[in-house]
Amino acid sequence: MLPTNCPGCHSQLKVKCLKCENCETEVSGLYDLPVLALLTPEDQQFILRFVINSGSLKEMSSELKLSYPTVRNMLNEIINNIKANEK
């Protein structure tokens, strides 16, 4: 799992270095992590399944064996997390 928070002070981590495995080139800088990468693995998995199910909450509820409002509440929770991370 990609670490997103500093283990020392819990601040949000940034990407400092990216490396090409082919030619060993390294790109250094200070880049923000993608918004989706900041979510928990469970939330990321939910979003992935949501896209695969064409954004249908009904399909999601039958796949997860959860009720429609429960799945909608899970989605609302993720939306709130994304908004919080964007701030």
Added chain:
Amino acid sequence: MKSKEIFSFMMNPFTRIAGWQAFGIGILFVIVTGVIGTFGHVAFDGVIDMHFTRELTLLNSFAYLAIDLLSVSFIMIITGFIISKSFRIIDILGTMTLSRAPLIILAFAGCFTVSPDINEIMKDPYVVFQSVSFIIFSILSFPVIIWSIILMFNALKISCGVKGSKLGGAFIVAILVSEIISKILILKLIRL
């Protein structure tokens, strides 16, 4: 299913069942409750209470249950519009209907309960202690009604996606208002 999971499901089945499915199952429970309640002389004449009555027809039994269900559903839908940005009316209607399911226990228990006559109780309240079955029924009624209230709370919580004090405050007001409305409707439509 582990016992903890079963308990969790009994207290909040709405994470798995809601909408039309909950409404269908709930209506089945309500119908059976109405039929058994008639034989047990248990009238559910309020959203969160019931009484023994000697003269209870099948029609009246269903009328009480219908008024209770419509009152609580209507008030909870209005509450939903106030506290939630988005919800489906069928989720509130369905989950509130299924929240009535525990009442079937009281309807069934009523069949085995000998209730003292209301006039006798009015004359001497201690007469209730002469009927052991009535005492057992009274003790049983508390957890069953509390179970039904917990279900209604979780029904509103899941259907509207609201948490915290906003949900708690709105639910208390809504349940009291729906109880008052159901009592008024029963008095106006059935008893007069």
